[in-house]
Amino acid sequence: MLKELIEFMARALVDHPERVKVSEIAGEQTSVIELRVAKEDLGKVIGKQGRTARAMRTILSAASTKLRKRAVLEIIE
Amino acid sequence: MSTLEIEEKSVEDAISLACEKLKLPPEKLEIEVLSKGSSGIFGIVGAKKARIRVSAKELPAEAARERAKEILSEILKHVDLPTVVESESKNGHIYLNIISNGSGLLIGKRGKTLQALQYLVSKIVQKETGENVSIIVDTENYRSKREDSLTELAQQLCEKVKKSRRPLTTGPMNAQDRRIIHLALKEDQDVRTKSKGEGNLRRVVIYPVKKGKKSHKTVPGEENTRE
Numbered sequence: 001m002l003k004e005l006i007e008f009m010a011r012a013l014v015d016h017p018e019r020v021k022v023s024e025i026a027g028e029q030t031s032v033i034e035l036r037v038a039k040e041d042l043g044k045v046i047g048k049q050g051r052t053a054r055a056m057r058t059i060l061s062a063a064s065t066k067l068r069k070r071a072v073l074e075i076i077e
Numbered sequence: 078m079s080t081l082e083i084e085e086k087s088v089e090d091a092i093s094l095a096c097e098k099l100k101l102p103p104e105k106l107e108i109e110v111l112s113k114g115s116s117g118i119f120g121i122v123g124a125k126k127a128r129i130r131v132s133a134k135e136l137p138a139e140a141a142r143e144r145a146k147e148i149l150s151e152i153l154k155h156v157d158l159p160t161v162v163e164s165e166s167k168n169g170h171i172y173l174n175i176i177s178n179g180s181g182l183l184i185g186k187r188g189k190t191l192q193a194l195q196y197l198v199s200k201i202v203q204k205e206t207g208e209n210v211s212i213i214v215d216t217e218n219y220r221s222k223r224e225d226s227l228t229e230l231a232q233q234l235c236e237k238v239k240k241s242r243r244p245l246t247t248g249p250m251n252a253q254d255r256r257i258i259h260l261a262l263k264e265d266q267d268v269r270t271k272s273k274g275e276g277n278l279r280r281v282v283i284y285p286v287k288k289g290k291k292s293h294k295t296v297p298g299e300e301n302t303r304e
């Protein structure tokens with residue numbers, strides 16, 4: 001669920017949607033969502049001053065609140 | 078959307094006929110040339126008619142609005158909250174209104190989540206259409222309520238400033254909130270407003286304006302004598 005959310009947002013933002021890879025490491029309370037994108041798209045998912053990344057994290061935490069969980073988004077280089 | 082196929086002597090003739098039929102100027106038509114046609118030898122033997130396929134082009138603003146609505150709905154679908162998105166174009170802005178169960182989940186602290194959704198949707202629409210579109214995301218009338226309470230706050234601070242004749246500062250605010258404060262006090266000649274600070278810590282300072290003086294230099298004890 002959270003994984004698909006990040007996947008959708010990231011795919012819509014980048015130039016190479018086919019190279020967007022998202023994996024979820026689920027813990028008891030906290031899941032870690034790892035986002036990998038093509039090198040040239042890294043800036044697109046981070047944004048100016050990290051604004052896009054922050055927006056995605058905000059939406060992610062709203063979504064995980066609904067599921068009574070915590071989720072952390074890691075953008076992997 | 079209606080699609081027409083038209084056969085004429087030349088492509089130009091076919092396009093003008095299409096414009097006539099759909100009552101639209103050529104720039105609003107999606108035109109696909111199926112066959113260019115040829116006049117044949119001496120215009121008699123082997124003459125082939127030009128064929129085109131036309132459809133009315135969707136207005137860019139409409140397309141952007143539809144797309145914005147789709148993107149927002151798609152994001153919200155993954156949030157696992159029953160929602161309906163309404164869209165409306167007004168004064169060059171696209172307004173997206175989320176109808177939900179009213180839990181405030183989509184608003185977040187001080188509208189943080191709403192702001193994030195708005196930022197992401199505009200970013201994606203901008204990337205896809207290549208145009209600068211202004212998208213405003215709202216839910217449960219949050220924005221207008223926020224505007225009312227900020228205007229009230231501005232008025233209260235303004236009264237304090239007038240009484241104490243000392244500048245006052247609001248809490249940290251985002252650009253939209255600051256704009257509401259500035260606009261609320263724009264007409265008031267006794268105070269002036271200015272934004273100060275960097276990034277997330279930017280806030281609005283409300284200064285008193287010395288009566289009867291145009292310059293901002295303060296001469297102590299002169300405030301009351303020049304009224």
